[in-house]
Amino acid sequence: MSLAEADAPALRRILQGTAAETGESFFRALVENLAGALGTYGAWVTEYLPDSRRLRALAFWLGGRWVEHFEQAIDGTPCEAVVDGQRLVHYPERILELYPHEVGLQRVGAVSYMGVPLEDLDGTVLGHLAVLDRKPMPHCGDQLALFEIFAARAAAELRRLRAERERRESEAELRGLVDSACDAILQLDSDLCVARLNPSAERAFELSLEARGTPLRRLLGVEGAERLAVLARELVTRPAAERCARVRGELWGQTASGASFPAEATLSTFELKGRHHFTLIVRNVNERVQAEQRIVALATEAECLRAELRDLGSGGEIIGHSESLASVLGELRQVAPAPTTVLLVGETGTGKELFARALHAASDRRDRPLVKVNCAAIPAALIESEFFGHERGAFTGATSKRDGRFALADGGTIFLDEVGELPLELQGKLLRVLQEGEFEPVGSSRTRKVDVRVVAATHRDLFRASAEGKFREDLYYRLSVFPITLPPLRERGADIDLLAREFACRFAARMGRELRPLSAEQLERLRAYHWPGNVRELANVIERGVITARDGVLQLERALPATRREAAPEVARRRLAPPPPTQEALGALLTAADLLRLERENLERALELSGGQVAGENGAARRLGMAPSTLSSRLKALGVRRPS
Numbered sequence: 001m002s003l004a005e006a007d008a009p010a011l012r013r014i015l016q017g018t019a020a021e022t023g024e025s026f027f028r029a030l031v032e033n034l035a036g037a038l039g040t041y042g043a044w045v046t047e048y049l050p051d052s053r054r055l056r057a058l059a060f061w062l063g064g065r066w067v068e069h070f071e072q073a074i075d076g077t078p079c080e081a082v083v084d085g086q087r088l089v090h091y092p093e094r095i096l097e098l099y100p101h102e103v104g105l106q107r108v109g110a111v112s113y114m115g116v117p118l119e120d121l122d123g124t125v126l127g128h129l130a131v132l133d134r135k136p137m138p139h140c141g142d143q144l145a146l147f148e149i150f151a152a153r154a155a156a157e158l159r160r161l162r163a164e165r166e167r168r169e170s171e172a173e174l175r176g177l178v179d180s181a182c183d184a185i186l187q188l189d190s191d192l193c194v195a196r197l198n199p200s201a202e203r204a205f206e207l208s209l210e211a212r213g214t215p216l217r218r219l220l221g222v223e224g225a226e227r228l229a230v231l232a233r234e235l236v237t238r239p240a241a242e243r244c245a246r247v248r249g250e251l252w253g254q255t256a257s258g259a260s261f262p263a264e265a266t267l268s269t270f271e272l273k274g275r276h277h278f279t280l281i282v283r284n285v286n287e288r289v290q291a292e293q294r295i296v297a298l299a300t301e302a303e304c305l306r307a308e309l310r311d312l313g314s315g316g317e318i319i320g321h322s323e324s325l326a327s328v329l330g331e332l333r334q335v336a337p338a339p340t341t342v343l344l345v346g347e348t349g350t351g352k353e354l355f356a357r358a359l360h361a362a363s364d365r366r367d368r369p370l371v372k373v374n375c376a377a378i379p380a381a382l383i384e385s386e387f388f389g390h391e392r393g394a395f396t397g398a399t400s401k402r403d404g405r406f407a408l409a410d411g412g413t414i415f416l417d418e419v420g421e422l423p424l425e426l427q428g429k430l431l432r433v434l435q436e437g438e439f440e441p442v443g444s445s446r447t448r449k450v451d452v453r454v455v456a457a458t459h460r461d462l463f464r465a466s467a468e469g470k471f472r473e474d475l476y477y478r479l480s481v482f483p484i485t486l487p488p489l490r491e492r493g494a495d496i497d498l499l500a501r502e503f504a505c506r507f508a509a510r511m512g513r514e515l516r517p518l519s520a521e522q523l524e525r526l527r528a529y530h531w532p533g534n535v536r537e538l539a540n541v542i543e544r545g546v547i548t549a550r551d552g553v554l555q556l557e558r559a560l561p562a563t564r565r566e567a568a569p570e571v572a573r574r575r576l577a578p579p580p581p582t583q584e585a586l587g588a589l590l591t592a593a594d595l596l597r598l599e600r601e602n603l604e605r606a607l608e609l610s611g612g613q614v615a616g617e618n619g620a621a622r623r624l625g626m627a628p629s630t631l632s633s634r635l636k637a638l639g640v641r642r643p644s
Helices: 010-021 025-040 078-085 103-108 141-179 199-205 217-235 284-311 323-333 352-361 385-386 424-437 462-467 473-477 493-512 521-530 534-547 563-574 592-609 620-624 630-640
Strands: 042-049 056-064 071-073 089-091 110-119 125-133 182-188 194-197 243-244 251-254 260-272 276-282 342-345 370-374 413-417 454-459 482-485
Touching: 010 251, 025 042, 025 056, 025 125, 025 141, 042 141, 042 424, 056 125, 078 089, 078 110, 078 125, 089 125, 125 141, 182 199, 194 199, 199 251, 199 276, 217 243, 217 251, 217 260, 217 276, 251 276, 323 352, 342 352, 352 370, 352 413, 352 454, 370 424, 385 424, 424 473, 462 473, 482 630, 493 521, 493 534, 592 620, 592 630
Parallel strands: 342 454, 342 482, 370 413, 413 454
Antiparallel strands: 042 056, 042 125, 056 071, 089 110, 110 125, 182 194, 182 276, 243 260, 251 260, 260 276
């Protein structure tokens, strides 16, 4: 049958029979119509698999029925010449003589064969189209023309399927890339509402696949959403190659449960169906921020430890055996294991920091930091930030986030020296930390919890200050849960000798000098002095004495200031000499026992008039004109009990 003799309407029906089909249906219609048009026993279209050099049938019509799942290697078959030669191959007859070992041809009793490669636009072989018959298939131009028409249509559909498959694979790769990303990736529509999101975004913001349409303010807050809206409007005006930008400044993500996390983000834009859409990539930097904060905290803690080592190297131990010191150390040992707040009260120079360190060392928190704060040394404008830390930008100069001393002391002890110097406006916040264990850093609305043991110290009368409105009364009572009064040096007796010898050895070793031991006369002179500056003043005097020493002899005369050198002998005389007799006792001097009895009666009378109160405006110490700590020591020494 020639193409000229073919019924034009029939040919049209054949071509139209495949026009509406795609994929497998197209190929089935094509080979069935091709076999019918050429009058062959079989026809098939295949896809070429170059890695295995095999052909896989997309549709195979043979002897009036379909052959399913057909696949074979091309080597040693007529198809090999088609694929490798990339040309039409026609064997009009005696095909078995050319391929005597081809089992498939023998099984169907093939006589003739014609095949043509199906190529991509770049010449790559995609597959092949072939027909075979049990009778000769003489060469005919019209048949070849019809065969090539079918081949062209088969190649076009194969190219379409290949392109569609590559597109699906590309989309799958892209989807895998996006879905496997650790960062949250969100596609936003032109109204900045969620159009798509990857699994990381679902986890980060606690969203579901039904989150489409969620407004951006729900994820980044009103302020964050407004900043991104401004950036989005700017991006759409940029050249196509520059439509991507990093979101500047601090950004906070918000989860469905109400939690928040610090974030970094980038925003880019693209056009889809004539409208601008946006890609937002959000990274949770909470772990990095925590790591940075931990580094800062460790650095501060290391500095605190270095300071402690310096203090220990310069005499960090408590020296003395006096009864008053032993009493204080006993109280420290009692309260150390408890989390109780301790208030150390004592004159300047009595070593309050030293006792605070001893309290921390004896507590269960000894392995955690001891953080020291001198409340009198910090400017009032910065003390809140020093205590509680601040957020970046909380005030001028706050270029980065910083932890405060309470955060650094979490799990350990904080020592608030000179707590009486705290501004009133900060005392309420300190009271909250003591009561609730929580605070807010400056510039932050987030509450932070801490577990801190507070040890405070002061030389001021906080009870009197609270009565005068200079110190919060509720804070005073919260601080003085366990008050400890540190004895002044003048009441520590022989401890002065021990401390003087220790300081002399320490300063001499530091300066590389040799000193003779302190003489009895020198020690008596030191004990006779009033020591208003207490242990700190004694250390200063001994250091000056070492500097001015001659021939290894400490020069106390030059070590003490002039006014004090002159006053010291007079003080000694007043302390060593008995009191002058009164008019009533001119004829009979009082004995030491009489003096002690009179002093005891005087103290008992003062306590009775003061209702048993030692300190304060109406306390016995104020009536007697002496320090409360001095009165407490005398009461203990004389065995005087307060009236119940």
